[in-house]
Amino acid sequence: MTDMKFLIHGTRGSAPNANKNFLKYGGNTSCFEISTKNQQIFCDTGTGFISADLFRKTKSIFIFFSHFHHDHIQGLPFNLALFQEGKDIVLTSALTNQTDVLETLQKYFSGSYFPVDIFATLNHLSVQSFASTLKKIKDEITVDFIHLNHPGGAVGYKFSSQKKKVVILLDNEFSDQQENELIYFCKDADLVVWDAMFTESELNHKKGWGHSSIEQAEKFSLKANINKIVLCHHATDRSDHHIDCLSKNIRSPGVFFGYEKMSISL
Numbered sequence: 001m002t003d004m005k006f007l008i009h010g011t012r013g014s015a016p017n018a019n020k021n022f023l024k025y026g027g028n029t030s031c032f033e034i035s036t037k038n039q040q041i042f043c044d045t046g047t048g049f050i051s052a053d054l055f056r057k058t059k060s061i062f063i064f065f066s067h068f069h070h071d072h073i074q075g076l077p078f079n080l081a082l083f084q085e086g087k088d089i090v091l092t093s094a095l096t097n098q099t100d101v102l103e104t105l106q107k108y109f110s111g112s113y114f115p116v117d118i119f120a121t122l123n124h125l126s127v128q129s130f131a132s133t134l135k136k137i138k139d140e141i142t143v144d145f146i147h148l149n150h151p152g153g154a155v156g157y158k159f160s161s162q163k164k165k166v167v168i169l170l171d172n173e174f175s176d177q178q179e180n181e182l183i184y185f186c187k188d189a190d191l192v193v194w195d196a197m198f199t200e201s202e203l204n205h206k207k208g209w210g211h212s213s214i215e216q217a218e219k220f221s222l223k224a225n226i227n228k229i230v231l232c233h234h235a236t237d238r239s240d241h242h243i244d245c246l247s248k249n250i251r252s253p254g255v256f257f258g259y260e261k262m263s264i265s266l
């Protein structure tokens with residue numbers, strides 16, 4: 001029986017790109033979903049979140065933010081199900097405390113940046129502490145987190161059911177200093193989402209930008225004994241054709257590029 005289902009709603013890094021050359025892998029920014037019998041758990045609400053089906057009448061919905069760069073939050077108020085009747089939607093992050101999460105999101109979605117204060121309008125959006133959120137979902141899923149190497153900070157999450165482990169490592173600039181800790185965190189995972197914004201040669205000019213390379217994923221996959229690595233956070237201008245070309249250089253069968261609406265049953 002399927003333990004949990006993983007679904008990608010947004011693969012693009014930094015900014016959405018709506019263009020005919022981006023239809024295969026998708027132009028929407030980061031949003032991932034893990035669904036269980038009773039819960040929908042999202043990691044980030046980039047523009048991919050807009051097209052996610054929210055089962056607000058039948059499932060409890062939780063949103064975990066890796067960090068608050070705009071490509072990880074900008075889709076939040078555009079999912080129409082947010083404006084319908086249903087259960088509360090819980091928002092949280094291990095990156096910072098409950099007050100900071102609310103203040104950061106409320107600032108972005110009100111006043112100078114957005115026409116409507118969504119937290120004043122939608123009472124069912126409930127920002128809660130990371131610890132209290134874990135208690136609510138623990139019957140089906142446990143969540144661990146790790147601090148990542150990214151300007152302004154970001155956290156990776158490990159979502160574990162009884163039998164399966166999914167790790168989302170966005171956004172992260174892989175470094176030798178974090179390797180041991182990261183291997184320990186991801187060891188034997190069934191699925192890891194990897195920040196594959198750059199190629200190795202591009203990365204030479206993008207040190208300190210906070211992202212990893214496609215090639216690093218293959219090496220890491222072997223070291224941490226990962227079953228599948230899904231490459232995501234595609235560079236904003238990386239066309240379908242370019243990703244198809246880069247795919248041909250990947251040797252490991254368990255390492256592949258993620259595309260919008262890719263679904264993996266675990």
Ligand SMILES: [Zn+2]
Nearest residue numbers: 013014071171
């Ligand atoms: Zn990002």
Ligand SMILES: [Zn+2]
Nearest residue numbers: 067069150171
């Ligand atoms: Zn970021």
